[in-house]
Amino acid sequence: MNSPKVRVRFAPSPTGPLHIGGVRTALYNYLFARQHGGELIFRIEDTDSARFVPGAEEYILEAFRWLGIKFDEGVSFGGEYGPYRQSERRDIYKQYVQQLLDAGRAYIAFDTPEELTAKREQVSNFQYDASTRNQMRNSLTLGKEETDRLVAEGHPYVVRFLIEPGEDVHVNDIIRGDVCINSSILDDKVLWKSADQLPTYHLANIVDDHLMKVTHVIRGEEWLPSAPLHVLLYRAFGWADTMPRFAHLPLLLKPDGKGKLSKRDGDRLGFPVFPLEWHNPVTGEVSSGYRESGYLPEAVINFLALLGWNPGGDQELLSMEELIQKFNLEKCSKNGARFDYVKGQWFNREYLLQRPAAAWAPDFVRLLAAQGIDTTEERAAEVVEMMKMKVIEYTTSEGPKKRNVSFVSDLWPLCRFFFVAPTAFNREDKFVKKNWKETTASEMQQLRDVLSTIDDFSVEGQKAVVDPWVEQSGLKPWNAWRVCLVGEGQGPDMYALAAFLGKEEVLRRMDFAIKTLGSCTV
Ligand code: GLU
Numbered sequence: 406m407n408s409p410k411v412r413v414r415f416a417p418s419p420t421g422p423l424h425i426g427g428v429r430t431a432l433y434n435y436l437f438a439r440q441h442g443g444e445l446i447f448r449i450e451d452t453d454s455a456r457f458v459p460g461a462e463e464y465i466l467e468a469f470r471w472l473g474i475k476f477d478e479g480v481s482f483g484g485e486y487g488p489y490r491q492s493e494r495r496d497i498y499k500q501y502v503q504q505l506l507d508a509g510r511a512y513i514a515f516d517t518p519e520e521l522t523a524k525r526e527q528v529s530n531f532q533y534d535a536s537t538r539n540q541m542r543n544s545l546t547l548g549k550e551e552t553d554r555l556v557a558e559g560h561p562y563v564v565r566f567l568i569e570p571g572e573d574v575h576v577n578d579i580i581r582g583d584v585c586i587n588s589s590i591l592d593d594k595v596l597w598k599s600a601d602q603l604p605t606y607h608l609a610n611i612v613d614d615h616l617m618k619v620t621h622v623i624r625g626e627e628w629l630p631s632a633p634l635h636v637l638l639y640r641a642f643g644w645a646d647t648m649p650r651f652a653h654l655p656l657l658l659k660p661d662g663k664g665k666l667s668k669r670d671g672d673r674l675g676f677p678v679f680p681l682e683w684h685n686p687v688t689g690e691v692s693s694g695y696r697e698s699g700y701l702p703e704a705v706i707n708f709l710a711l712l713g714w715n716p717g718g719d720q721e722l723l724s725m726e727e728l729i730q731k732f733n734l735e736k737c738s739k740n741g742a743r744f745d746y747v748k749g750q751w752f753n754r755e756y757l758l759q760r761p762a763a764a765w766a767p768d769f770v771r772l773l774a775a776q777g778i779d780t781t782e783e784r785a786a787e788v789v790e791m792m793k794m795k796v797i798e799y800t801t802s803e804g805p806k807k808r809n810v811s812f813v814s815d816l817w818p819l820c821r822f823f824f825v826a827p828t829a830f831n832r833e834d835k836f837v838k839k840n841w842k843e844t845t846a847s848e849m850q851q852l853r854d855v856l857s858t859i860d861d862f863s864v865e866g867q868k869a870v871v872d873p874w875v876e877q878s879g880l881k882p883w884n885a886w887r888v889c890l891v892g893e894g895q896g897p898d899m900y901a902l903a904a905f906l907g908k909e910e911v912l913r914r915m916d917f918a919i920k921t922l923g924s925c926t927v
Pocket of ligand 1: 417450610622624628
């Protein structure tokens with residue numbers, strides 16, 4: 406028999422912004438689907454109305470549009486198996502819950518939350534299961550007549566899955582192999598609630614995966630404990646033959662220390678844990694996103710793809726096409742993947758450097774405008790070209806650090822002087838101190854006079870006049886000239902900087918420095 410067409414799904418609950426771990430899950434589903442010429446479904450699991458957050462669904466869709474993860478069907482994409490939002494599938498679930506009830510694989514329970522709490526206080530480690538269900542208020546203890554009466558009278562109830570104890574349940578996981586647990590440790594999970602006429606996650610998830618002909622369930626490790634229950638549900642429905650294969654992906658771990666990656670790690674170390682900036686509609690809190698922090702989508706994709714899997718060898722830069730070709734679900738790691746955000750910055754730098762300076766320019770112009778600087782994309786691109794290979798210093802909770810320019814926004818603190826002339830000099834600055842001596846002002850005056858004679862102020866034009874003068878005068882004017890134009894010991898080649906600023910601005914800055922620093926030794 407031919408194996409059925411690969412169909413996978415990404416099924417978030419719209420309870421807030423999508424965590425970066427969820428993005429990795431969606432990406433692996435996407436790679437797997439593309440690689441097998443299959444289909445990727447976008448399903449919204451919104452049966453828990455208490456946790457619904459407005460805007461979350463749109464946020465998730467926009468994140469995937471930005472990242473280039475494309476869905477073939479689902480919410481907002483259409484398809485033959487809809488509706489794809491679970492809150493719109495009540496009637497379907499009701500019918501399947503009835504099927505389990507009729508087959509004696511599930512039962513109705515009337516225990517109120519108060520009764521359950523009382524029971525938990527009375528019996529330590531209370532679990533609603535084969536050993537306790539006969540002490541509770543349910544259709545098994547009350548009988549059909551009483552149950553029907555209570556239901557007819559409108560008493561709220563839930564439907565619970567009847568789990569037979571003492572059975573070994575095997576989950577054949579593509580990544581983890583055979584995972585076996587005994588059904589005795591499982592409780593009779595609630596599958597449906599009369600109060601909101603909605604199923605719980607477990608029932609809706611299984612019914613939809615079946616009806617939507619899902620062949621592989623690729624999801625985070627946190628769902629592994631639910632998998633045995635899901636296997637039992639497939640069997641109870643009589644769908645064991647078409648049960649999807651499971652693959653539980655490794656957790657994303659903190660960049661340092663133990664445990665799983667959390668939003669707090671991002672806040673502490675200064676990296677986003679969400680793909681896009683998120684504005685919490687209730688608290689107004691804003692959380693940073695990869696997009697707004699200046700990451701390129703292809704860098705985020707490449708970085709995430711290698712958290713939990715790698716193609717072997719030392720190629721690290723992989724395009725989406727290459728990832729699709731090389732991805733191997735079976736080779737995913739069982740162990741958690743450390744969230745090395747510094748590596749994420751490295752990827753961003755690599756992808757930024759693959760782009761010409763002109764491609765950095767629009768963002769840079771925007772950043773400059775936010776600083777009150779009005780310039781053209783051509784000018785901005787010139788600065789990018791001169792500065793993109795520089796190192797920046799930045800501060801973290803662990804003190805000052807250095808790294809290569811990895812974001813367009815790294816350029817602003819490095820490039821301010823291209824657009825803003827020094828208005829004061831820091832006489833305590835080591836570079837200024839070292840390079841401005843008693844005779845410096847007069848030397849700069851000489852250089853100024855030489856420069857003022859130049860008509861062609863390009864790098865070559867300046868060189869032709871200044872190099873011979875330097876040779877002949879025996880002076881070393883470079884560092885002091887840098888103090889004049891930059892105000893400190895950073896920046897590109899002096900001729901390149903001067904050519905960018907233009908003759909008039911260069912002379913103006915030199916006059917100001919000569920006047921301000923004068924002949925005093927700083
Ligand atoms: N709705 C679940 C979530 O929020 C889906 C888990 C699954 O993929 O089965 O991740």
